[in-house]
Amino acid sequence: xxxxxxxxxxxxxxxxxxxxxxxWPNSAFSMTVAEFRVPRAERLLLLGESGGGKSTLLSLICxxxxxxxxxxxxxxxxxxxxxxARRDRLRANKIGVIFQxxxxxxxxxxxxxxxxxxxxxxxRRARCASPRDEALELAAALGLPRNLVTDEPASNLSVxxxxxxxxxxxxxxxPEIIVADEPTSALDKKAQAEFIDLxxxxxxxxxxxLIMVSHDERLADRFDRSVQLSDLAVTSGVxxx
Amino acid sequence: MxxxxxxxxxxxxxxxxxxxxxxxxxxxxxxFLGVEKLRTGARxxxxxxxxxxDLIMGARSGSVQLLLYSVFRIGNATNNVTxxxxxxxxxxxxxxxxxxxSLGDSHRQFRVMGTTPAYFERYRYRGGRPLAFQQxxxxxxxxxxxxGADVAEQLGYVVEDPIIVAHGLASFSEHEDTPFxxxxxxxxxxxxxxxxxxxxxxxxxxxxxxxxxxxxxPGAPTPVDRLREMNLRPKAITAAMLGxxxxxxxxxxxxxxxxxxxxxxxxxxxxxxxxxxWGIVGIAETALVGVSAMVVVTAxxxxxxMILSGLNARRREMAILRAMGAGPWAVVALLMIExxxxxxxxxxxxxxxxxxxxxxxxxxxxYTYGLFIPITALSAREGLLLVAVLAASALVSLLPAVxxxxxxxxxxxxxxx
Numbered sequence: 001x002x003x004x005x006x007x008x009x010x011x012x013x014x015x016x017x018x019x020x021x022x023x024w025p026n027s028a029f030s031m032t033v034a035e036f037r038v039p040r041a042e043r044l045l046l047l048g049e050s051g052g053g054k055s056t057l058l059s060l061i062c063x064x065x066x067x068x069x070x071x072x073x074x075x076x077x078x079x080x081x082x083x084x085a086r087r088d089r090l091r092a093n094k095i096g097v098i099f100q101x102x103x104x105x106x107x108x109x110x111x112x113x114x115x116x117x118x119x120x121x122x123x124r125r126a127r128c129a130s131p132r133d134e135a136l137e138l139a140a141a142l143g144l145p146r147n148l149v150t151d152e153p154a155s156n157l158s159v160x161x162x163x164x165x166x167x168x169x170x171x172x173x174x175p176e177i178i179v180a181d182e183p184t185s186a187l188d189k190k191a192q193a194e195f196i197d198l199x200x201x202x203x204x205x206x207x208x209x210l211i212m213v214s215h216d217e218r219l220a221d222r223f224d225r226s227v228q229l230s231d232l233a234v235t236s237g238v239x240x241x
Numbered sequence: 242m243x244x245x246x247x248x249x250x251x252x253x254x255x256x257x258x259x260x261x262x263x264x265x266x267x268x269x270x271x272x273f274l275g276v277e278k279l280r281t282g283a284r285x286x287x288x289x290x291x292x293x294x295d296l297i298m299g300a301r302s303g304s305v306q307l308l309l310y311s312v313f314r315i316g317n318a319t320n321n322v323t324x325x326x327x328x329x330x331x332x333x334x335x336x337x338x339x340x341x342x343s344l345g346d347s348h349r350q351f352r353v354m355g356t357t358p359a360y361f362e363r364y365r366y367r368g369g370r371p372l373a374f375q376q377x378x379x380x381x382x383x384x385x386x387x388x389g390a391d392v393a394e395q396l397g398y399v400v401e402d403p404i405i406v407a408h409g410l411a412s413f414s415e416h417e418d419t420p421f422x423x424x425x426x427x428x429x430x431x432x433x434x435x436x437x438x439x440x441x442x443x444x445x446x447x448x449x450x451x452x453x454x455x456x457x458x459p460g461a462p463t464p465v466d467r468l469r470e471m472n473l474r475p476k477a478i479t480a481a482m483l484g485x486x487x488x489x490x491x492x493x494x495x496x497x498x499x500x501x502x503x504x505x506x507x508x509x510x511x512x513x514x515x516x517x518x519w520g521i522v523g524i525a526e527t528a529l530v531g532v533s534a535m536v537v538v539t540a541x542x543x544x545x546x547m548i549l550s551g552l553n554a555r556r557r558e559m560a561i562l563r564a565m566g567a568g569p570w571a572v573v574a575l576l577m578i579e580x581x582x583x584x585x586x587x588x589x590x591x592x593x594x595x596x597x598x599x600x601x602x603x604x605x606x607x608y609t610y611g612l613f614i615p616i617t618a619l620s621a622r623e624g625l626l627l628v629a630v631l632a633a634s635a636l637v638s639l640l641p642a643v644x645x646x647x648x649x650x651x652x653x654x655x656x657x658x
Contacts, residue, residue, distance in 0.1 A: 064563065064653035085568050092566020099564070102557055107254030108247070119243065120566035153254075169565075 013073065014040045014177050014209035015061055020070030022060060028237035031056050033070075036232055040176075043203065043210045045220055048229030054213050057233060058179055061211070062095055063087030075176045092121035096170025096208070098180040103166035106155035110144065110165045111135050113154050114172055124173020131172070138168040142198050160191045167199055174206035181213050196222060244571065248578040251558070255551070259583060262544045266587025269540035270630060271594045273533040277623055278599065280526055282614035284519070287313070290432040291511050293365035295491050298322065298330060298498050299480035301505035305521065308514035311342065311480035314352045314433045318344065321477035326504045330483070333497065335490040338363055341478040343445045346406050351392045353406050353438045355445030355475075361387075363482060366432045376400045377425030383444055383469060385424035389435040391608075393426040400426060406438070406448055431613040443473035483508070537630060544583055545637040548576060552645055559649045569649045576642040577635055584634025588627050592619070 015038040023030035031053045038044050048054045059065045060072060063079050066087070072079040075094040079087055091097075096117070104113045114135040118125040128134045139149040142164040148157060154165065163183055170178050180199070184192040196219065203210045212223070220226040252259045291312050299307045300320030309315040331339035340363045343355035358379050361372050377400040380387055386406075388398055398404070403420045421440065429435055447468045463471075485491050491510065498508035559572050599616050607613045619627070 059653050062564070062653075085570075088563075088566055088568040091564075095566075097564040099561075103561065105247070105250075105558055105561060107250045112246070112250070116247075116562070117565045120571070 012039060014038050014042070014075060015211070016071075016073040017061070018071045020060065020067035020072060022056065022065065022067045023237075024056070024065075029053075029056070029235065030237060031233050031235045033057070033233045036227075038209055038211060041207050041209055043200065043222075043224045044212070045223040045226035046211060046213045046229055046232075047215065047217055047220070047226055048213065049215050052229045053233050053235040054181070054229055056235075057229070058181060058213065062091050062097065062179060064091070088120075092117060093123040094176045096172075096175040096178045098163070098166045098170045098178065098183045100182040101159060101163070101186040103169070104154035104157075104162055107153055109152060110139065110149040110154050110157060110161075110168075113165055114139065114149075114169045117169060117172055117175075121173060121175075124175060127173045135168065135172060138171055138202070139165070141202070142168055144168070159186050160195070163187065163195060164198065167195075167202060171202045171206060171208075175208060177209045177211065178203055179211050182215070183212065184214070184216070184219075244575050244578055245582075247562075248575055248582055251555075251575075252579055252582060258547055258551075262540075262547050263583050263587045263590060265540040265543055266537075266584060266630070266634075267590035267594055269533075269537040270588050270591025270627070271598065273537050273626060273630075274591065274595045274619075274623055275598065276529050276533045277626065278595070278614055279612075280529070281620070283612055285615070286431065286613055287518070288515060289367040291364075291366065293369050293484070294363070294482045294511055295485040295488070296483040296495055296498070296508045297480060297511055297514070298327075298483055298506060298508045301507045304507065304509040304514045305518050307480065307507055307509055308511060308518065310344065311482075312433070312511065314344070314354075314437065318479045321479060322481065322506060323477050323504060324475050326501065326506065327478055327481055329503070330494075330498055330501070330506075331481070333494065335486050335494050336483055337486045338484040340364070340482045341442060341475070342480050342482070343442055343475065343477075344479045346445065346448070348392070348404055348406050348438045349396060351389075351436050351438055352433075353386075353440060353445075355440050355442040355478075357442060360439065360482075363484065364434070366430050366434070370430075372430065372434065373428040374425045375428045377423065380424045380439070380441055380444075382422070382424070383441065383447060383473075384421045384465075385440070386421040386444075387425040387427060387439040388423055389427050389437045389439075390429035391435040392438055393423075398423055398426065400424065404438070406440070431607075442475045442478070446473040446475050447471070538633070540587070541584070541630075541633050541637045544580060544634065545640055548580060548638060548641040549644065552641055552648065556648060556652060559645060560652050563649055563653060569646045572649045573642040573646050576645050577638045580634045580638030580641075581631055584631050588630045592627070 015036065017033050017036040019034060021030070021032045046054065046057075056065075060067055061074060063074065063082070064087075066080060066084075070080070074090065077090055079090070082090065104110070105116070108116075111132070115131055118128065118131055125131065136146065136149065140146065144161060144164055148161065149165070154162060157165065163186070166183070170180070178199075183199070184195050187195055199210070200222075217226075297307060297311050299311055300318060300322055302319050306316060306319075310318050327339070327341055330336065338359065340357060340360045342360070344352060346353035361379050364372055374387075375390065377387070386404060388404075392398065400423050402423045404423060405420055421444070427434060450463050450468060450471065483494065485494050495508040495510070498506050562572060562575070563569070596616065599614060603614055603616065
């Protein structure tokens with residue numbers, strides 16, 4: 001690999017996107033992004049309605065798909081130079097992902113869900129001296145009752161509890177970047193505020209970068225910075241998702 | 242949290258469907274291994290029936306037919322061998338021993354066989370085991386009979402019981418005037434001997450003194466005392482077991498018998514005749530194995546269809562795994578592990594059911610068909626069949642796995658539902 005080939009910027013940017021163009025195969029939807037930088041340890045709110053290409057942007061940042069042209073650096077690594085398998089590995093090692101809802105494998109317990117990323121990331125596993133204890137600590141810090149975490153299948157948890165388990169799972173092994181896609185939209189207002197508090201606590205402790213997508217502008221003042229997706233990306237056609 | 246554990250938990254959460262799929266595989270494995278056990282058991286049972294006999298001699302017919310009627314008491318001889326011819330062959334220098342047998346009479350549903358006391362020394366089964374008595378001894382008197390273990394058990398005989406021998410098979414005309422006495426009961430052998438009543442050759446002659454062409458001569462029957470004084474040298478026998486001095490001479494003797502000028506005779510090597518029999522039975526066996534293999538394939542296809550139909554509902558599960566950093570190959574591996582797990586549990590359940598079933602039907606098979614299926618560990622071949630089931634499980638899971646691979650490439654970590 002060309003680790004030293006291009007001047008890396010590991011200390012300034014968690015995500016650095018330049019002049020990318022992407023279109024989904026078999027779809028009319030395409031997107032271009034001229035420049036998108038997320039400094040390390042920043043808490044960024046990405047505002048946008050669904051259909052505006054946020055899923056596409058997140059897929060690109062997470063390395064699930066590769067742009068047709070341009071450059072994406074994530075945690076100092078140029079994604080466009082990596083194979084799909086190496087991008088998967090990079091995602092496992094560097095990024096914790098939280099979805100809108102139904103984050104968990106319903107048949108596994110919460111603690112087993114929390115431990116899944118370590119299966120795919122040797123780097124994050126190496127940061128956990130005792131994975132099970134760390135998972136329990138995280139769950140406790142997120143206010144989840146212990147017996148619920150160890151004894152119940154995830155499908156028995158409330159939506160709010162499931163979202164907190166998802167935070168614990170994203171945070172285990174302290175990845176550099178947390179990507180959260182509308183994580184509060186299924187929660188009521190009080191739970192939303194609590195959730196954001198807990199998420200910020202964890203992100204601050206791990207010194208991770210947070211990229212959170214939402215359509216709710218009222219959340220903006222809690223973040224370091226907020227960006228309108230429409231200012232960032234130019235799209236044409238209808239997004240597949 | 243390994244993929245294996247993920248697969249296990251995922252399967253567990255779909256207990257009902259997975260359970261039925263596993264049951265289908267288990268039953269197909271029972272059928273497959275059961276056919277295999279019966280097949281090899283039947284072969285072993287046949288092969289174990291005679292050993293240490295170099296040649297079997299009889300009237301000229303087919304070698305399989307000769308083997309079947311002389312050793313297995315299946316079917317009847319087309320013709321007899323005259324006593325003179327037998328004497329001629331038996332006195333050849335290469336022949337170390339010769340035991341004549343005479344068949345054709347029956348006692349209830351069991352065959353009666355006339356022979357000489359040498360039979361009890363020379364007849365060997367299951368790799369050289371001699372016959373043994375559980376009660377009594379070899380017949381000493383003209384009207385003594387030795388019965389096999391099944392005869393004694395099914396008819397409730399003990400030593401000294403009188404029995405009546407009927408002429409011909411399943412005949413109504415019984416030799417009522419010549420009652421026999423049981424002098425001995427043999428140990429169970431698992432061979433047709435268990436179902437045989439053994440008397441001396443002279444006894445066979447004696448009971449036919451008053452008979453001609455299958456019907457009783459008119460007039461008063463010959464009294465038993467008169468019979469004892471008569472010359473009861475047999476005129477003919479059905480077949481003979483021969484031992485040869487040196488294995489090298491087996492073919493010499495065989496040729497001599499086959500080319501015997503006085504009478505058309507046939508000599509067969511029991512092992513060769515058995516091989517010929519397997520050649521005939523082999524087609525049916527192959528068909529049976531083929532059909533049961535198809536049943537296994539059907540069960541595995543069912544499993545593949547079950548995994549395939551569940552894929553859409555599991556897109557979210559796969560997207561979650563992809564988001565956690567799993568590559569599409571991990572999704573493929575997960576599905577294959579699931580299939581192999583189901584195949585393995587199905588195969589293991591099948592083996593357990595097989596042995597339970599064998600233990601249950603073993604006495605019935607033995608009693609009804611004289612077929613003793615020993616309960617033994619799985620043979621290398623049967624183990625290989627189980628491995629093949631696992632390999633086939635992996636193979637049929639490729640179809641849903643490839644589909645899942647495509648899906649997870651298309652979906653990425655975004656869930657489109």
